[in-house]
Amino acid sequence: MSVTSPAEREELNRLLIQTGRNDQKAFAELYKRTSSKLFGVCLRMLRDRSEAEEVLQETYTTVWRRAAGFDAAKASAITWLITLSRNKAIDRLRQHREELMDDPSKLEQTVDDQPTPAAGAETSQEYGRLQHCLDALEPQQRDSVREAFFTGATYNELATRSKVPLGTMKSWIRRSLMQLRVCLEQ
Amino acid sequence: MNTPADEGNDNLRYAEYVLGVLDADARAAVAQEVQTTDEAAAAVALWQRRLMPLSDEIASVTPGAYVWVRIHDDLQLDVPVAATRTQPSKGLWNNLPLWHWLGIGASALAVALLVVIALPHRETAPAVTASAGYMVSTIQQDNGVTGWTATMDLDRARMVVVPAAPVALASGRAPELWLIPQGGKPISVGMITRDAPTTITLDSSLLAKLGPTALLAVSVEPIGGSPTGQPTGAVIAKGSISGSPDAHDHVVRVATTFNGMGDGRSV
CATH class of the missing domain: 2.60.40 (Immunoglobulin-like)
Known part of the structure; x- marks a missing residue:
């Protein structure tokens, strides 16, 4: 299912706006079109199917309750939805953080194993621009930004995984973010 | 009033929030700001626009059919579950x-x-x-x-x-x-x-x-x-x-x- 074509994005915006008006059919259709994308996002971060399904469930119950606050002028529906699922998944990860820190073997397991775009994943124009700007970063720093985005790891966790001091990881990521901003604004 | 340096730091905090690297307390603080100030909300929205395209790379995975059933029941929807x-x-x-x-x-x-x-x-x-x-x-x-x-x-x-x-x-x-x-x-x-x-x-x-x-x-x-x-x-x-x-x-x-x-x- 593609959520990247402009026509599909428009349709998702419409469905989310309708959902905000308590339109249950629109909500069901929105779920049908977006749940596998959002589940992919949750699964990539949580790496546990049942936990990802719980977060997915929470995400959509929140969508139903908060859809009235969606403003298509500020963000597209798919960005709004992915952001919501990411936030819920990251919150869940933070709840587990202590448990993970107690067991370094688990930390190792959470290292992202999909460093390149999934085969067949459809990408948007915006993705192309971001990719171009990411390519301009130092390889190690680019990898850290990607790892952070896909796994939802904290600075501490990233530093542990990459075996660099916390301060180094922070400056890598911060420098990368500033470079990305400049590059994307060109 | 914010100096340019403060603005830079704030902006980075919003970027870090969107990227997902902040710990639980720092996250909660930014989330709170987003709810209460328009500036924070706008800065976070901007960073979402910048970074969220990365999620294009994530492959879709079909969740179990029972997830929708649970959502349906949770919200007590009337629409047919099918x-x-x-x-x-x-x-x-x-x-x-x-x-x-x-x-x-x-x-x-x-x-x-x-x-x-x-x-x-x-x-x-x-x-x-x-x-x-x-x-x-x-x-x-x-x-x-x-x-x-x-x-x-x-x-x-x-x-x-x-x-x-x-x-x-x-x-x-x-x-x-x-x-x-x-x-x-x-x-x-x-x-x-x-x-x-x-x-x-x-x-x-x-x-x-x-x-x-x-x-x-x-x-x-x-x-x-x-x-x-x-x-x-x-x-x-x-x-x-x-x-x-x-x-x-x-x-x-x-x-x-x-x-x-x-x-x-x-x-």
């Missing part, structure tokens, strides 16, 4: 290796409860509330190999029959399932298959006869079933019926087992 089901339970029902694995490696009860979990239903969790509501049977061939497992869901008046090991049949022949009450004549339950799960609706007279004193048996019949209403071919497998007193404990274990299996990826 409204989202494009490919009902695809990952599970059509996963023959999984069924075979379960049939061979797991107890009939485990299969039973997996089925209960997997089939979308309207009731909210826990999936099993009345553990007395299920009966199971391991239908074994004469050589001791399990041919099928049958799960009887008494509350929903249905039986799911799952093949474990493929059974060889002559062409033009099909397996038919029978219920044999103690001291009674076989009653046809329905046609089953050698290679896919079959769900059979049970009528009330059949339901009433299920129990530990009855047997399930499979005979070889013409396609379409016995012409006489009684078995006409060889009985190739049979099994007794038992209840599932500790169903609730199993449901958790089986759910865990299932969740650990194939991730149903789709791109």
